[in-house]
Amino acid sequence: MDIRMLCLGLLTLKEATGYEIKKTFEGPLSHFYEASYGSIYPALNKLTEEGLLTCDQQAQDKRPDKKVYSVTSAGKLAFMDALQKHPGRDRIRSEFLAVMMFARLLPAGHLSRLIDDRIDEYRDRIAHIDRECAGVMAGEVETFICGYGKAVYSAAVQYLEDNRHLLESEALMGSTRAAE
Amino acid sequence: MDIRMLCLGLLTLKEATGYEIKKTFEGPLSHFYEASYGSIYPALNKLTEEGLLTCDQQAQDKRPDKKVYSVTSAGKLAFMDALQKHPGRDRIRSEFLAVMMFARLLPAGHLSRLIDDRIDEYRDRIAHIDRECAGVMAGEVETFICGYGKAVYSAAVQYLEDNRHLLESEALMGSTRAAE
DNA sequence: TCTCGCATGTAACGTGTTACATGATTCC
DNA sequence: GGAATCATGTAACACGTTACATGCGAGA
Numbered sequence A, B: 001m002d003i004r005m006l007c008l009g010l011l012t013l014k015e016a017t018g019y020e021i022k023k024t025f026e027g028p029l030s031h032f033y034e035a036s037y038g039s040i041y042p043a044l045n046k047l048t049e050e051g052l053l054t055c056d057q058q059a060q061d062k063r064p065d066k067k068v069y070s071v072t073s074a075g076k077l078a079f080m081d082a083l084q085k086h087p088g089r090d091r092i093r094s095e096f097l098a099v100m101m102f103a104r105l106l107p108a109g110h111l112s113r114l115i116d117d118r119i120d121e122y123r124d125r126i127a128h129i130d131r132e133c134a135g136v137m138a139g140e141v142e143t144f145i146c147g148y149g150k151a152v153y154s155a156a157v158q159y160l161e162d163n164r165h166l167l168e169s170e171a172l173m174g175s176t177r178a179a180e
Numbered sequence C: 001t002c003t004c005g006c007a008t009g010t011a012a013c014g015t016g017t018t019a020c021a022t023g024a025t026t027c028c
Numbered sequence D: 001g002g003a004a005t006c007a008t009g010t011a012a013c014a015c016g017t018t019a020c021a022t023g024c025g026a027g028a
Helices: A003-013 A018-025 A037-049 A073-084 A095-100 A108-135 A140-168 B003-013 B018-025 B037-049 B073-084 B095-100 B108-135 B140-168
Strands: A053-058 A066-071 A091-093 B053-058 B066-071 B091-093
Touching (some): A003 A037, A003 A066, A003 A073, A018 A037, A037 A053, A066 A073, A095 A108, A095 B140, A140 B095, A140 B140, B003 B018, B003 B037, B003 B066, B003 B073, B018 B037, B037 B066, B108 B140
Antiparallel strands (some): A053 A066, A091 B091
16 A cells, blocks of 8 residues: 555545545644655546546645545456555654664763653644544544554553653663763 | 665664665654665665765675675764754555545445554554564664654554554445446 | 645665575584 | 675665756745
8 A cells, every 4th residue: 555545545535636535634633654746646547547546636736736636447447446445554654763772872861852852742742633523523434543543653652651760761861971 | 855865874873784774664663754775775776876975895605795884984973964954744644544535436335454464564564564663673863763652653553453444434335337 | 924734746865684605614 | 505604895776965047025
């Protein structure tokens, strides 16, 4: 499921412009998938070329034409096909945890700040999810997705609070000279 | 913190060969970072060119020479520098959740199987982490990392079990015809 | 005035994966 | 006999990001 297919899927739920699709990627979806214009627009063009989308081009004053994409029946089939495949494994890259592996090389104050910051970030995300999902009168699926994010972030915050001492006890005490 | 820098960091903790570094990426680290030979070996070569690593080439019978890399003092400095930067945000791409967005397009049986599989996968990972961290007589940092993984996976399993009905109630009932 | 939202797109670049190439040894 | 471990590497490819290009209207 690359961005191209996800765009196709989103359009299966509701016709939209590239701009709107980008907005969708900034909603609850943003917590487990990212996409930029640089990948969305080319994807839409390619899907259209392939006959999986049609494009209704609406002229506008003083603005680029709005291009509303809809899925063709070939597109629906193609997407249903893609859905049948077993989803690939999650890809996670956490720079935070990568840095934590080197806790013993960091000055204690710096380490603590990093952990504080990370906890704050997760709290912000949780608050953000609350706003998103409360505001939209979300359906079951959206509720599920948002809840998933909250559950995982909450667990992370809890864990960090309960176990940060494991790292902080290892951090570099005293002088700031880290490399011997 | 790209793979190149992570290799440098790992070598800061302990000299190693490319092969051994790959093994490290298959340990607890694997739950939040991935790397293949195709990125590790070129990274090591480049770091060596740049004078951040030295390479002790040990001839072996009937096998490619073993190349044991160590960090130079320039390398240590460069890595400490990199550690000072605020770590970038986590990148997550969950195909599973992406597919779940389209729960209503999936036959109920298929959806349930996907969720079952996912729960099993997470359980396996938790068991795997237990083995890894129990076996190695891990230090504080390793304990922390493993615990983090367990905490997050456990939360995910719990959430899936408690809330799968939200999706399953939306899934396609009756006929298997998904695209209208 | 200045930023934000609307609206589209491209080109260069970075980063990493996959598959391939090679090959002995050891364990089952 | 076949798989796994040890051990290195490359080349082609896929995929996506970043920065740039354009430009008006509305609201603060």
